[in-house]
Structures are given as structure tokens and as C-alpha cells.
Amino acid sequence: MTDLGGDLIPRDRVTDKIAEAWIGGLKWNSALTMPVFERLLAADDRDDLNYWLSSRPLDREMTAAVVASPLIKHRLALIEHGRLDVDAFAGLARDPSPRIRFQYAVMAGEYGRRVPDGVPEILAGDSEARVRAMSTLWGLPLHVRARLAEDEDARVRGRALTPELWAHLSAAVRETLLADPEPEVREAVAAILSDGAENLPELEPEPPLTPEERVGSADRFVRRDAALDPDVPTALALRLAEDPDDEVVLALSMREDLTEEQRAAIAYVVPHGYHMLPPWIEERGHEPAVARRAAASGHVLLRRSIAMQRDLPADVVDLLARDEDFFVKLTLCQSCDRAPHELVVEMYAYWHGLTWSFLRHHPNFAKPGLARYADHPNERLRGAALHDPDAGPELVMKLIDDPHVGGSAVKDPRLPTEELVRRLTVPGSAWYAAANPALSPETMHRLLDLAGVARTGAKAD
Incomplete structure (x- = not known):
């Protein structure tokens, strides 16, 4: 990492805008240490923008620090984060704010997250009825669900009921629920009975349609x-x-x-936009025979559907990569890890949908040879050149003043140290320079010192 030393950036060069840019850039620096992260959290009471906390990668220790933050806006920012350490995130189940506990109860298992053992029970015992109601989403044990079926709040009682629970309830509890005065509870009971659980004669299920x-x-x-x-x-x-x-x-x-x-x-x-996935492809699209049949079909939506598979046989990938339909090829690049490099780069360069930039994270995107695009008229391809793992500082310096990709060049860790130092005090470049992962922890702390961010409570690196 690059240590810029204590005297390379004089205080008289640090304007309010430069200081603000450093703080903003450091928030997105991929090399943040925990002490620097904690200082940034402390400085974050200056504004109400917390997009960085809901979007940047957070490890377990960082997640725990945000969970413990005294600022509710920090803790709220975690709710929409799709990639968190679930055990640290689960600290929000005991948050002092009912608003946070409710939001956590709603989102605990979203994005495919595992809900840690014991957390549904904590939510089920919450003092807020809306939190207890949401706890029913995440795999409650039957004895806890049975307790909620007798909760004082009708929303909780109604949401707790499932066919499995109904089969385990005592006759007395069932009778009470059947006579419940609240419509939402009676509707939940009726839905269970219509599915074939023990029921009253007047609620006999209708015969299925032929x-x-x-x-x-x-x-x-x-x-x-x-x-x-x-x-x-x-x-x-x-x-x-x-x-x-x-x-x-x-x-x-x-x-x-x-x-x-x-x-x-x-x-x-063929409709515009998204379409339903046929059940047979959704369930068995990973099978080579199913993949080959769909990829060879004349139905474009079957080809688009199979292109959504993450892992496909090489011959299927090759066939889909040559498809006449643009969206078959785009879907392949967005979903399949084996999509060929040249196609991924092509889609990155020419797709104008909102997700185009995500393609640079494809495992087959960054490859030797991309530097050949450094002079290309397409600005995205010039940006792709920076992803060439074999390119050196010369490429970065060549693109550093490019009006479209210069910021990415300033963030590149291959940027020579003397140029990185200079860019830290250049308006328009300071944010990107502070986001450069080549900065050492000592330098990050120095930037925060110069920006007026206190070290109170921060650990040493």
C-alpha cells in the first residue's frame, strides 16, 4: 500500500470541498480497515446520505459496528443490504427501536439469507405486535407458533396459523379460533380448512376442476x-x-x-420485458438434456429461459452465444458463469439497460488483452481496458484525463504514487483518489485528520 507520509499534503491545500471528497471517496475504498471505517461512521452524522452503507461490501466486523451505531439511519441502511454476515446482522432483532426491529423482521430472510437459530423466537417474543406478526415468516417452531395463535393481537393470531399448526392444536384452541371475532383470524382458519384440514361440515372443500x-x-x-x-x-x-x-x-x-x-x-x-419461466425449465434446467432441448428450440423464450442457468454445458453455451436474439445473448452474459469473454465485453459495450455496468463483475470479463481498447471511440470499451490484469501504470496514466473513464483510472491501484498524491488535491479527482485501494491505513487516517474527523474511540490499525 502507498503511504503518503505526513507532509505531502499541506493543510492549506485542504478546502471544505476537498475534505468532503476525501470522506466520500474513503467510504467506497475497498481497502478500508476497521479503525478507518469507525471514523467514517462517526463522521457520517454530517449528512443523511447512507447509500454507501447499504451498497458497499461490509464484513462481519463492519456489520456489527453498524448494528451498534447510535444513529438509526445507519442501522436502517443495513436492511436493504443484500450481502451481509447474517449473524452480525441478526443483532437488529434486539434493536432498541421498534421501527428497526420491524424492518429487520420483514427482511431477515430476504436475498436468500439464512435466519440464524433462535432469531425467529426472539422476534416472536417482541413487545410490538407487528414484529411478532412478521416473525411467522421465518420458520418458527410449532410450540412458538402455537403461542402466537393465542396472541392478544388479531394480526399475530391470523399469521401464526398454518395447516401443520392446526393439526397440532388442541380442540379447545381450535374452537376458540373458529369463534374468533376478528375477520383476519376467521379468514386464516377458513383458508386452512379449505385446504383439507379438519373442518366443519359447512366448510367442506369444493371438488377440484377436471x-x-x-x-x-x-x-x-x-x-x-x-x-x-x-x-x-x-x-x-x-x-x-x-x-x-x-x-x-x-x-x-x-x-x-x-x-x-x-x-x-x-x-x-413474445412480450416485452420479463416473462414467466416455464416450470420444467425452472425445475430441471440444470439437466444437460433439458438445456440442450431448450437451447435448440425455435421458441425464443425457451432459449432466453435456459440462458438464465448459471452453469450450462459448453456446447449449449456455444449455441446460445451465437443466437440471433440479442436478449438470449444478454441473458447468457448476465446469468451464466461460462459466457464467453468476447460476448460479455460486447454486451458491456453496447447494452443500454440499467444493469450494463454489472457485467464487468462477470468471471470472464477481466482478461489479458483488454488494453487494446484504450483508444476505442466507445467510452465503455476504454473503461474495459482498465480491467486488463496485465496492463501497467502507462495504461492508467493514458486514461487518467479521459472525460468518461478518468475517474476509474484515478481509483486504479496501479496509479503511480506521485500522481496519486497530486490527484488528492485536484478538484474533480480528489474523491476518486481517496477511493484508491493503494492508500495505506496511515494515509487514510491522515486524510481524515486533515478533513477534521475526530479520532475519538477509533482503534489503532
Whole structure:
């Protein structure tokens, strides 16, 4: 790391704007040590912008520090963070603020996060009814759920009820719930009984619709589900080819049991934007035979669907990478780790959707040879040149004043030390220079000293 020393940046060069830029850049520096991070937290009471805490990588120790922060805005920022140490994050289950505990209860298991053992029970015992109600989302043991089924709050009672719990409740508790005065509780009970749990005679479940009734239903959602259901015979389902609803026809066209000739004969409409994933691809798209069949289909949505798989056979990747449909290739690059380097770079350069910049994080993006784009008229490709792992300081210096990618060059750890020092006091570059991971912890502390950020409570690096 680069240590700039104590005298290379005179105090008289540090304006308020430069100091603000240093603080902002350091917040995004990937080489932050814990003491520097703690100083930044302490300085963060200067504004209400906490996007950095909900977006930058936070390790377990950093997460714990934010959980312990006295500022509620810091703790709230963690709620929307998708990549946290779940055990440190779980400290919010005991937060002094009911608002934080509620938000944590809602989001504890989102983004595929594991909810640590014991946390649902903590939430289920919360003094706030809305927190107890949300605790039912995250795998409560039956004895805890049974306690909530007798909670004083109707929302909690209603949300606690499940068919599994109903089967374990005593007759007395069931009778009480059946007679509950609150509509939300009675509705929860009725939903359980309609699914076939022990019920009263007047609540006997209706017999299921036959395949013929489903195909002929007046409800378009029933017909759409029938169109996709493999239990509905193919010949019967094909009657829906003339359905007046485009979604029904589209669902029919993506059935697994159709031949390509049958599929091509259906006048389906390809919608703009996202589309439903056929169940057979969602469930078995990882199987090579399923992947090969979908990738070779004439139905563009089947090809786009299989391109969503993270791991695909090499021959399938090759076929999809040469697809005539732009979105098949884009989806492959966004989802599949084996998408070829050249295609990923092409999509990065020419895709204008909001997620274009994420493609630079693809495992096949940064490769030797990207430096050849340093003079390219496409600004994104010039930026891609900085991801060449074999390029040296000369490339960084070549791009440092580029109006589009110069900031990225200033953040590049290959930037020569003397230029990094200079850029720390150049308006427009100071933020990027402070975000450069080549800065040593000592230098980061020096920048914060000059910016007027106190060291109170900060540990030594």
C-alpha cells in the first residue's frame, strides 16, 4: 500500500470541498480497515446520505459496528443490504427501536439469507405486535407458533396459523379460533380448512376442476395454469391455441410436451420485458438434456429461459452465444458463469439497460488483452481496458484525463504514487483518489485528520 507520509499534503491545500471528497471517496475504498471505517461512521452524522452503507461490501466486523451505531439511519441502511454476515446482522432483532426491529423482521430472510437459530423466537417474543406478526415468516417452531395463535393481537393470531399448526392444536384452541371475532383470524382458519384440514361440515372443500373444466373456464388464470400443466393432456391443452388471451396462448407455447412443429403452429406473442419461466425449465434446467432441448428450440423464450442457468454445458453455451436474439445473448452474459469473454465485453459495450455496468463483475470479463481498447471511440470499451490484469501504470496514466473513464483510472491501484498524491488535491479527482485501494491505513487516517474527523474511540490499525 502507498503511504503518503505526513507532509505531502499541506493543510492549506485542504478546502471544505476537498475534505468532503476525501470522506466520500474513503467510504467506497475497498481497502478500508476497521479503525478507518469507525471514523467514517462517526463522521457520517454530517449528512443523511447512507447509500454507501447499504451498497458497499461490509464484513462481519463492519456489520456489527453498524448494528451498534447510535444513529438509526445507519442501522436502517443495513436492511436493504443484500450481502451481509447474517449473524452480525441478526443483532437488529434486539434493536432498541421498534421501527428497526420491524424492518429487520420483514427482511431477515430476504436475498436468500439464512435466519440464524433462535432469531425467529426472539422476534416472536417482541413487545410490538407487528414484529411478532412478521416473525411467522421465518420458520418458527410449532410450540412458538402455537403461542402466537393465542396472541392478544388479531394480526399475530391470523399469521401464526398454518395447516401443520392446526393439526397440532388442541380442540379447545381450535374452537376458540373458529369463534374468533376478528375477520383476519376467521379468514386464516377458513383458508386452512379449505385446504383439507379438519373442518366443519359447512366448510367442506369444493371438488377440484377436471382438465376439461379448467381448459373451458371463464377465468383466464385458470386457463393459463391449465395450458402449462403437464397433467392436462396435450391434445386437450392445444384447444387453447385459439384462446383470446395472449398470456394463455404464450403459456401453451412453452409446454414441455409439444413438438417443435406444434410449437411453431401456435400464434403466440413474445412480450416485452420479463416473462414467466416455464416450470420444467425452472425445475430441471440444470439437466444437460433439458438445456440442450431448450437451447435448440425455435421458441425464443425457451432459449432466453435456459440462458438464465448459471452453469450450462459448453456446447449449449456455444449455441446460445451465437443466437440471433440479442436478449438470449444478454441473458447468457448476465446469468451464466461460462459466457464467453468476447460476448460479455460486447454486451458491456453496447447494452443500454440499467444493469450494463454489472457485467464487468462477470468471471470472464477481466482478461489479458483488454488494453487494446484504450483508444476505442466507445467510452465503455476504454473503461474495459482498465480491467486488463496485465496492463501497467502507462495504461492508467493514458486514461487518467479521459472525460468518461478518468475517474476509474484515478481509483486504479496501479496509479503511480506521485500522481496519486497530486490527484488528492485536484478538484474533480480528489474523491476518486481517496477511493484508491493503494492508500495505506496511515494515509487514510491522515486524510481524515486533515478533513477534521475526530479520532475519538477509533482503534489503532
